[in-house]
Amino acid sequence: MANRERFLELMGEILERRWFSNDGPVVRDFESAISRFLGVKHCIATCNATVALEIAAKALGLEAEVIVPSFTFVATAHALQWLGITPVFCDVDPGTHNIDPAAVERLITSRSTGILGVHLWGTPCEIEVLQEIADRHELALFFDAAHAFGCTYAGEYVGRFGRCEIFSFHATKFLHSFEGGAITTDDDELAENARRMRNFGFEGYDNVVSAGINGKMSEPCAAMGLTNLECIEGLVESNRQSYRAYCAGLEGIPGIRVVKYDERETCNFQFVVLELDSEAFGMSRDELVDRLQRCGVLARKYFWPGVHRMEAYRSRLSEASLSLSNTEWLAERVVTLPAGTAVDKDEISGICSLIRGSARD
Numbered sequence: 092m093a094n095r096e097r098f099l100e101l102m103g104e105i106l107e108r109r110w111f112s113n114d115g116p117v118v119r120d121f122e123s124a125i126s127r128f129l130g131v132k133h134c135i136a137t138c139n140a141t142v143a144l145e146i147a148a149k150a151l152g153l154e155a156e157v158i159v160p161s162f163t164f165v166a167t168a169h170a171l172q173w174l175g176i177t178p179v180f181c182d183v184d185p186g187t188h189n190i191d192p193a194a195v196e197r198l199i200t201s202r203s204t205g206i207l208g209v210h211l212w213g214t215p216c217e218i219e220v221l222q223e224i225a226d227r228h229e230l231a232l233f234f235d236a237a238h239a240f241g242c243t244y245a246g247e248y249v250g251r252f253g254r255c256e257i258f259s260f261h262a263t264k265f266l267h268s269f270e271g272g273a274i275t276t277d278d279d280e281l282a283e284n285a286r287r288m289r290n291f292g293f294e295g296y297d298n299v300v301s302a303g304i305n306g307k308m309s310e311p312c313a314a315m316g317l318t319n320l321e322c323i324e325g326l327v328e329s330n331r332q333s334y335r336a337y338c339a340g341l342e343g344i345p346g347i348r349v350v351k352y353d354e355r356e357t358c359n360f361q362f363v364v365l366e367l368d369s370e371a372f373g374m375s376r377d378e379l380v381d382r383l384q385r386c387g388v389l390a391r392k393y394f395w396p397g398v399h400r401m402e403a404y405r406s407r408l409s410e411a412s413l414s415l416s417n418t419e420w421l422a423e424r425v426v427t428l429p430a431g432t433a434v435d436k437d438e439i440s441g442i443c444s445l446i447r448g449s450a451r452d
């Protein structure tokens with residue numbers, strides 16, 4: 092945690108006030124601080140990003156089919172499926188790992204109502220191209236920005252693009268509130284609908300005007316989020332140092348490519364992601380992950396085997412829809428390494444030596 096004293100101070104105030112949830116003052120402070128930081132009009136804090144995605148899809152009035160990348164965390168698709176909306180899986184660009192706009196265009200049908208882009212690893216999607224496609228086909232474009240808090244696109248913070256964007260503040264994210272999420276938007280009406288849906292459809296104290304869900308963030312979660320937000324520069328700096336130490340330590344290892352951030356933009360450097368070419372490296376991706384884990388390093392394969400190949404989806408897809416070649420190619424190669432405040436310089440150097448020592452001579 093970035094500042095233990097500050098968190099305990101806020102927790103002390105919460106305990107004194109005995110106001111633990113239901114749009115309390117710390118949640119409101121957290122929402123205002125997020126809005127100010129991102130330069131966006133509205134922030135609606137939620138209990139997590141998955142519920143925020145569901146609320147956003149409902150508030151946008153989506154139905155039938157929404158196009159999503161398959162190379163993402165399963166929650167992106169589940170949020171739609173849970174609402175009875177069919178996620179239509181789209182391939183990604185193998186360079187950026189993000190949804191491929193040309194592939195999106197090919198998947199649009201008369202049943203499409205929206206496009207849900209994911210700013211994977213904090214790298215923004217091709218937002219302008221996607222917006223142009225969405226406008227031309229009258230589709231709602233929104234973004235799963237779970238990885239992208241504090242990242243910019245063309246110099247502007249992610250958070251104001253499309254109809255709305257959704258953040259995750261889960262404990263694994265660099266800006267975390269234990270569990271939490273948020274919907275951000277400049278759209279007044281959408282914000283009002285989402286805020287009402289987050290609280291069972293209540294408008295005011297005792298007037299229920301629509302169906303809703305319990306998507307509220309609690310006060311202790313907001314206290315953690317606010318504390319971390321106040322220290323965000325230090326958190327990003329620590330992530331940046333880890334990322335740069337990995338880039339230097341893994342330089343020149345055959346078959347290893349560190350996925351690079353575009354440092355002309357502001358990045359959060361939250362993830363250290365490798366693509367492994369097992370032939371050049373001399374060991375399969377799974378063997379490397381195994382070896383690292385046996386040495387106590389929390390390396391992970393990510394988004395394997397691609398959401399379209401996970402059950403809940405796989406058995407209802409046709410052979411043609413089951414084949415997303417770039418997604419499958421990446422899902423067989425990607426490894427993430429422990430990053431940010433979870434590792435210090437010496438640990439990073441040890442992990443890099445382990446990887447170097449596993450490579451073919």
Ligand SMILES: Cc1ncc(COP(=O)(O)O)c(C=O)c1O
Binds near residue numbers: 140164235
């Ligand atoms: C891309 C993406 N979307 C959505 C989520 C879900 O976030 P939450 O755990 O806050 O529901 C995650 C969580 O890791 C994620 O990585």
